[in-house]
Amino acid sequence: MKSSAGRPVTASDFKWSWERALAPNLNSERARETLGNILGTDAVIEGRTKELAGVEAIDDRILRVTLSKPNMGFLMAVADPAAVVLKRQNVENWGGRLSNGL
16 A cells, blocks of 8 residues: 555554544543544553554554454544555654644
């Protein structure tokens, strides 16, 4: 998969974007609902860690997601805009103000 700029989208991009969406400073209820079934979500939301324990970028193309409990609707949930993958450089260039529309 490639971004709109033609750069490959990697598993690390997903991990970073989801961790950012759950960060306490964004206070996104929608991200909590969408990604809340991933192991370690509460720790990120509460600010105890920035790293989402249940998401691991194995390599550029493989993302391992561990859920806290079975959820048949998880794949549908991550199609929600709250789970969109952002280009980290763009977010950082804007001082972190891009909101994912959350």
